[in-house]
Amino acid sequence: MGLSNTQEGYGALTKLFHWLIVILFALQYVGGNIMTDMARGELVLGLTQAIYYNWHKSLGLLALAIAIPRLINRKVGQLPDWAPTLSQGEQRFIHRAEQVLYAAMFIMPVSGYLYVMAGDFGVNLFGVWRMPNPIGKWEELAFIAKWTHIISGYVLLAAIIGHVGLVLRHQLFLKDGLLMRMLPQKKS
Numbered sequence: 001m002g003l004s005n006t007q008e009g010y011g012a013l014t015k016l017f018h019w020l021i022v023i024l025f026a027l028q029y030v031g032g033n034i035m036t037d038m039a040r041g042e043l044v045l046g047l048t049q050a051i052y053y054n055w056h057k058s059l060g061l062l063a064l065a066i067a068i069p070r071l072i073n074r075k076v077g078q079l080p081d082w083a084p085t086l087s088q089g090e091q092r093f094i095h096r097a098e099q100v101l102y103a104a105m106f107i108m109p110v111s112g113y114l115y116v117m118a119g120d121f122g123v124n125l126f127g128v129w130r131m132p133n134p135i136g137k138w139e140e141l142a143f144i145a146k147w148t149h150i151i152s153g154y155v156l157l158a159a160i161i162g163h164v165g166l167v168l169r170h171q172l173f174l175k176d177g178l179l180m181r182m183l184p185q186k187k188s
């Protein structure tokens with residue numbers, strides 16, 4: 001398996017970016033819901049709310065840093081041929097869902113960033129660097145960015161459920177090995 005995609009399949013770089021973002025988004029959903037549900041002063045799994053917020057912001061910005069080379073990799077490289085077992089309707093669905101997934105990779109972290117900066121909460125990146133606030137307190141922007149973050153989070157979740165549902169339907173019921181296209185391949 002080479003680094004780049006070929007007509008036959010996805011390359012190592014696409015697969016690496018894919019699974020890194022899956023892990024980060026999973027942490028963002030779990031952490032995002034824990035931190036907004038817990039009370040101030042409460043501990044969840046031994047961690048304070050401030051730690052959850054800090055990690056949520058830091059990992060979200062890390063996800064943005066990964067989304068940029070991922071998008072470039074997708075734009076400059078080629079895409080493999082469609083899996084032969086996908087119907088035309090499924091191809092159209094995948095295409096739309098992937099547009100939403102890529103858009104969300106940027107809208108989620110950017111809206112989160114704008115919210116915490118315009119809300120003047122700031123970001124202490126991984127607890128080691130308090131990032132400068134280039135925006136300053138701006139309540140209207142904070143309000144719009146916060147709701148963009150929350151609503152986009154639900155839209156993204158719907159796209160993920162559709163995407164994973166389609167892959168699992170093929171993998172488990174049609175048994176055509178669709179999932180294998182995104183897993184590391186042994187050299188043949």
Ligand code: HEM
Nearest residue numbers: 028029032033036057060061063108109112113116150153
């Ligand atoms: C990269 C992907 C990201 C994902 C998938 C994500 C996802 C989420 C989710 C699911 C929630 C819970 C929303 C709810 O209350 O229902 C949340 C809340 C929040 N996120 Fe993110 N987030 C991301 C990045 C960021 C970044 C980069 C920041 C800031 C730098 C941030 C700041 C926040 C804040 C402050 C909240 C709490 C909002 C509230 O008070 O309700 N997020 N996020």
Ligand code: HEM
Nearest residue numbers: 014018021022025074083098101160164167178179181182
């Ligand atoms: C955060 C969640 C996810 C996002 C944002 C996401 C995004 C994407 C994107 C954009 C592609 C197209 C290739 C690319 O440009 O990278 C893709 C392909 C794929 N994803 Fe995901 N994915 C997610 C979760 C999952 C999960 C959990 C699975 C496994 C059950 C999965 C399995 C696949 C497979 C098998 C393909 C290749 C489909 C094909 O072209 O044959 N994805 N994903």
